[in-house]
Amino acid sequence: MDVAVVIDTQITEYLEDRKCALEEMKQAIQSVGANFQRVQFDKLDFGETNMLETFYNADVAIIDLSILVQQRSLSYHLGVRESFGMKGNIIVYNDVQSKQTLCLKLSCANYQFLSYKRNEETSTCYLTNFNKELPADTKMPTLLSRLKRLLQDVEIQSKAHMREKFLADLRSARETYGANASRLQKILHEMRKRLDDVHVLSGEVVHSFMCSLRDVQDYDAMVRLVSDLRNIPNTRKYVETGNMSFLYAFALNRRNRKGDREKALASSLKALEKKENEFPDMLCLCGRIYKDIFVESDYEDKDSLKNAIKWYRQSFEVQPNEYAGINLATLLVIDGKEFSNTEELQNIGITLNNLIGKKGSLSSLTEYWDVATFFEISVLAEDYAKAIQAAECMFKLKPPNWYLKSTIGNILLIHRFRKKPEDHIYSVEEQIFQFWMDFFMVATNTEEITSVRMPILILEPQKIYMPSYVNINMDADEKSIQIINICLAHSKNACKKVHDFVFTASQIKSVSLYKRDDRCAYLYVHHNSDDFQIYFPSTECRQKFYELILEMASDQEVFVNLDVDEMRQIEYEYDYDDQNRKIILGKGTYGTVYAARDKQTQVRIAIKEVPERNSQDVQPLHEEIKLHSQLRHRNIVQVNRYPIFVYFYFLIT
Structure with a gap:
């Protein structure tokens, strides 16, 4: 059994009371062998998909309504649970003022309602909404004991196997392909066919599927799903709730085909005729639609601006x-x-x-x-x-x-x-x-990258991101790139470093794509103490830069294409002393050098073992070694001019 708990532990007023109540909730849930699931109010209120699913799908929800500004939003989400047929709901409330407690209890007459106070001496929460005629020597019931009894009596609602399987597959698809929106979108299109089976459909299933479509920005599929369900009498009920009205209007506004904005606004305003739909997201959506209309009018429609302000203000006042x-x-x-x-x-x-x-x-x-x-x-x-x-x-x-x-x-x-x-x-x-x-x-920018000037971030050795611009000059007789830093400290005379670099094609050693971030590349150059680790605004910008550098420098004598692996894979064996220990030739700052022999040529070599303690720094180190092993130039001393070669063996630690 899954039990979702919503209780605020950030707002400081009567915080110790709510912390005490939360601890007793945990104890009660654990004592009956149930699964405690904490739901953060701000994420639930924002509409985060995973948090919504946790709350809506829980067998039992325990909701603390002690924070006044949260009551309307929580009441809305509670109503959504009920629309899914989830009846296991328990309201708890910190009984600070008896008059307010009584009013709330009357308005929550359809729910299990438990009001509590904290006993400062015993650090326990006792109930206040029990029979006042109890004998004086009777021990006051606690929140812990009452919750424990309620949870023991809960009859876990059975769910159809097909619905369970659909929701499980939906969660699995999001977890597996969440970072690949196009792939996830294709999977959702395939899963959409399964919703034609009435045994799969439920309010919970439709809501989860709509949220998944929203996350991949497939607004057209969201609109079509609601339209399809509206046309069938037996499924119309699944899209007539306040939250579905919100998602439908949201999708229409984002899709923005001819007439979509007007439909979105009409749908939202109709939903707001019901008091229970005056939750922040719906109010904000009206503001967003009017704001979009104002922008699309070339900022001339002042009435839409006023209406946008009105709805956003109302949402901000509600919560x-x-x-x-x-x-x-x-x-x-x-x-x-x-x-x-x-x-x-x-x-x-x-x-x-x-x-x-x-x-x-x-x-x-x-x-x-x-x-x-x-x-x-x-x-x-x-x-x-x-x-x-x-x-x-x-x-x-x-x-x-x-x-x-x-x-x-x-x-x-x-x-x-x-x-x-x-x-x-x-x-x-x-x-x-x-x-x-x-x-x-x-x-x-979704258009093709044509510019040869880009904003970039350079990760400095001190792990500081330096705002910069790179200019790629492909038209001059001698092609070059220029990197200009915008250094805050330099402008205040607190930095004396060089912040304007120009490298001709003959000064570029190589370029490579960083494997751990698709926005990052390495640029290796001569005549500079440090190479450049560059972050671009997008993957497309990085690729454009990479292609231009290859085009600029690939015909240069000193340029090394790191994508071409010309290094021979060495098979070697260590030399051992009389005590069967590897012979050490020396130790340095970064590792130990051992004597060895190339098994193919029998040439004596030295193996330097370098521990890789920081995996993020590994790629440039490997590429620097590869650069030095492949550079061929009359002014560069080649490694193979020496009788003893040095190879690097990296230990992952």
């Missing part, structure tokens, strides 16, 4: 959240408001920073939208130092292109309506911010 807040702030700026003198904008900024701060420091955040919100709010406040910190974090998270498009779209809107005066002097922070805008815009 302060990052998505509604950042869009509301952006549209207010577009509407002519200034961050410095608008109280609403300042309050939104404070709330958003607080919401993000509760999740940890910027560098520790793992959710793209958290970082992107921080990025956008920093731009709105014109705090470009913080914006460039957030931009680097966004790059490291390697988000899908449509994530970046959404973020960059907002920034471009801001810039369109917040024009700088012609005599404005751009600070170095603004210049680096503009670099990141160039980087992300190139990353989201």
